[in-house]
Amino acid sequence: MEKVLFGYLALAILLSALFAIFSRNVVRSVLWLLVLFLHQSVLFLTLQAEFLAAIQIIVYAGAVLVLFLFVVYLINLREEIRLPKFLGSYPLAFIAVLSMLILAVAGLVGFVPAKTVGSLSPGAILKVGHTQILGEHLFREHILAFEIAGVLLLVAVLGAVVLVRRLREGEL
Amino acid sequence: MPFSLLNLKALMPEIFLVIVASVMVLLDRAVREKAFFFWMALVGTVVAWLLARESLDLHFGASYLSDHYGFFFKTIFLLVLFLTILISPGYAKREGFHFGEYYGLLFFAVCGMMLMASGTDLLVIYLGLELMSLSIYVLVAMAAGDPRSIEGSLKYFLLGSLASAFLVMGLAVLYGKTGKIVLSELAGWLTSDKAVLTGILFFIVAFGFKVAMVPFHMWAPDAYEGAPTPVTAFMSVAAKAAGFAALGRIFLLAFYPAYAYWVKLLIPFAVLTMFVGNILAVVQTNIKRMLAYSSVAHAGYILLGIVSGTKEGLSASMLYLLIYAFMNIGAFATVVLMQREGRVGESIFDYQGLAKLYPVPAFLMLLFMFSLTGIPPTAGFIGKFYLFRSVVHAGYPIIAILAVLASVIAAYPYLRIVMLMYMREPEREIKLAPSPYIWLALGLSALGVITIGIYPGSLLTSVLASVF
Numbered sequence: 097m098e099k100v101l102f103g104y105l106a107l108a109i110l111l112s113a114l115f116a117i118f119s120r121n122v123v124r125s126v127l128w129l130l131v132l133f134l135h136q137s138v139l140f141l142t143l144q145a146e147f148l149a150a151i152q153i154i155v156y157a158g159a160v161l162v163l164f165l166f167v168v169y170l171i172n173l174r175e176e177i178r179l180p181k182f183l184g185s186y187p188l189a190f191i192a193v194l195s196m197l198i199l200a201v202a203g204l205v206g207f208v209p210a211k212t213v214g215s216l217s218p219g220a221i222l223k224v225g226h227t228q229i230l231g232e233h234l235f236r237e238h239i240l241a242f243e244i245a246g247v248l249l250l251v252a253v254l255g256a257v258v259l260v261r262r263l264r265e266g267e268l
Numbered sequence: 269m270p271f272s273l274l275n276l277k278a279l280m281p282e283i284f285l286v287i288v289a290s291v292m293v294l295l296d297r298a299v300r301e302k303a304f305f306f307w308m309a310l311v312g313t314v315v316a317w318l319l320a321r322e323s324l325d326l327h328f329g330a331s332y333l334s335d336h337y338g339f340f341f342k343t344i345f346l347l348v349l350f351l352t353i354l355i356s357p358g359y360a361k362r363e364g365f366h367f368g369e370y371y372g373l374l375f376f377a378v379c380g381m382m383l384m385a386s387g388t389d390l391l392v393i394y395l396g397l398e399l400m401s402l403s404i405y406v407l408v409a410m411a412a413g414d415p416r417s418i419e420g421s422l423k424y425f426l427l428g429s430l431a432s433a434f435l436v437m438g439l440a441v442l443y444g445k446t447g448k449i450v451l452s453e454l455a456g457w458l459t460s461d462k463a464v465l466t467g468i469l470f471f472i473v474a475f476g477f478k479v480a481m482v483p484f485h486m487w488a489p490d491a492y493e494g495a496p497t498p499v500t501a502f503m504s505v506a507a508k509a510a511g512f513a514a515l516g517r518i519f520l521l522a523f524y525p526a527y528a529y530w531v532k533l534l535i536p537f538a539v540l541t542m543f544v545g546n547i548l549a550v551v552q553t554n555i556k557r558m559l560a561y562s563s564v565a566h567a568g569y570i571l572l573g574i575v576s577g578t579k580e581g582l583s584a585s586m587l588y589l590l591i592y593a594f595m596n597i598g599a600f601a602t603v604v605l606m607q608r609e610g611r612v613g614e615s616i617f618d619y620q621g622l623a624k625l626y627p628v629p630a631f632l633m634l635l636f637m638f639s640l641t642g643i644p645p646t647a648g649f650i651g652k653f654y655l656f657r658s659v660v661h662a663g664y665p666i667i668a669i670l671a672v673l674a675s676v677i678a679a680y681p682y683l684r685i686v687m688l689m690y691m692r693e694p695e696r697e698i699k700l701a702p703s704p705y706i707w708l709a710l711g712l713s714a715l716g717v718i719t720i721g722i723y724p725g726s727l728l729t730s731v732l733a734s735v736f
Contacts, residue, residue: 203466210447240279240331244383244395247286251376251399254293255406258369 108135126164133157147227278326278334281319282379288312289375296368309353309371317346330450331389336734338386341513344593345381345506351597352502354709355604358701359498365410377403381510389450390439393514401428404503408495420494427487431477438470451522458525468523468530479511482541485564492560501600504563509589516582527577534575541568542674549681555603555616558681572655576662583732584658588651591720595639595648598713602633605700616685621694630689632710637682639717642675647720
């Protein structure tokens with residue numbers, strides 16, 4: 097049963113990602129992303145990672161996608177804009193990507209993850225609860241990383257404002 | 269899990285940079301005279317260096333260690349930042365981005381670089397890299413009047429995000445395999461497992477993008493050409509140094525047990541980078557593109573120090589990065605001096621006969637070009653000498669010979685500019701855009717190039733002592 101569910105989720109995630117990339121209509125692309133996020137969140141649930149599942153819905157499906165849709169509607173795009181490609185030769189790119197894929201698959205086939213991380217094992221995590229352990233580790237061992245992520249978001253906002261507001265003003 | 273007292277003192281320079289950057293951004297609206305930010309940034313850079321020296325040998329948990337290795341790189345970043353600030357104001361005013369946010373973003377970028385150089389767990393190094401990259405994407409797009417600037421930024425952003433994805437993938441593989449994320453702990457767990465090697469390959473690809481290694485260098489010429497020239501100077505040296513700081517620590521500390529495996533992957537990249545960079549530099553007529561390909565080639569040379577896998581090799585790479593900071597910023601400062609409205613001063617033919625009209629800038633450019641070629645008694649020669657020697661000592665004489673061959677090709681693009689400046693009559697009208705600060709930056713760079721070229725001894729011993 098679990099395997100069937102995983103198979104369905106994996107297939108759905110892959111297909112919706114492909115549809116999102118290949119769809120010529122931007123709104124459809126964004127909606128395919130929504131499908132992708134929902135399936136991912138179910139995948140997290142099957143792994144008993146309820147916190148990640150909730151975050152996936154609230155942050156990605158809720159906030160990020162709505163922002164995407166706002167942008168799409170604001171610039172009023174019906175069809176994708178066609179720009180000249182950065183790199184011309186399609187077959188060459190295909191071969192490069194394919195060899196990358198083969199390499200990754202060959203390298204990762206038979207991948208066995210670590211049984212325990214420090215004092216943590218899957219059983220221990222289930223006993224305490226995934227959310228609590230995530231919080232403890234994030235705010236103790238990885239507090240520096242957490243703070244840097246905060247600065248990173250600040251820079252992202254700042255960059256957007258600079259590019260859109262400040263430099264426009266200079267032109268006018 | 270017990271946790272030691274968090275030592276915020278170790279992070280003083282980074283915290284200081286973030287505070288100064290935020291204050292500059294906030295004050296921008298209130299301050300009419302934008303030169304204020306110029307001075308604030310200069311003073312802030314010096315104070316940050318003093319704080320970095322103050323925080324030596326402190327650590328923050330297991331994720332950050334302010335050792336001498338990190339301090340050496342912080343010195344390079346802050347030196348580059350100082351010189352970049354000096355060459356910025358005239359150019360930034362002309363292009364319309366002389367405001368607090370510009371200096372603020374430079375500070376954020378340097379903060380990210382410092383975290384990369386001193387971070388001792390993969391998560392901090394990754395986030396430092398993102399902080400640096402994000403700031404630089406915006407900085408590249410600053411010259412809003414020029415479509416090349418936006419194009420360069422977009423290419424850099426797309427390919428940079430792809431590189432980050434590779435890094436995260438590699439990180440996930442290693443963490444999944446070993447359950448370790450701290451570099452020194454990771455070292456004990458590495459096996460010659462297939463999955464681990466794949467993870468290491470992902471790391472090579474990701475950092476290859478960041479330091480502009482062939483075949484991941486596609487973004488470099490466009491981003492370097494499109495970016496405002498002071499930003500090009502900044503990213504060509506500081507971002508590369510940060511990439512190598514993290515590369516050195518990850519590969520020679522965490523991945524060292526697998527040296528015999530990854531060195532085989534790295535050698536072809538290094539050789540290819542040297543040759544492709546130099547050969548493509550030959551055909552360029554835009555000086556910023558030429559310097560971009562030259563920077564690709566230099567990434568190849570610096571990679572040799574990592575390839576040799578010894579203390580001597582790593583210290584040679586570090587010394588070369590310091591020398592590269594002086595000579596490359598010097599060359600870009602001359603380009604800034606030559607640039608006026610629009611594209612004027614970007615073609616190498618704009619340099620024709622420069623020596624007749626302005627002997628001093630021409631001589632300085634000659635000095636930097638000689639150093640980039642590696643002609644004694646400039647610092648460039650010393651740097652290449654130690655790098656190539658370390659490769660020979662590590663048992664790869666053939667690679668050293670290839671490197672020398674590649675630098676012979678490199679002589680052509682550099683010396684062509686010298687030839688144009690000294691042996692041709694001026695055809696186009698040449699006008700400089702001088703400012704006392706650019707002269708100061710040029711003077712400091714020239715001083716660095718000559719001093720290290722003549723007295724490398726004491727510097728080399730101190731670099732060797734600061735390798736972890």
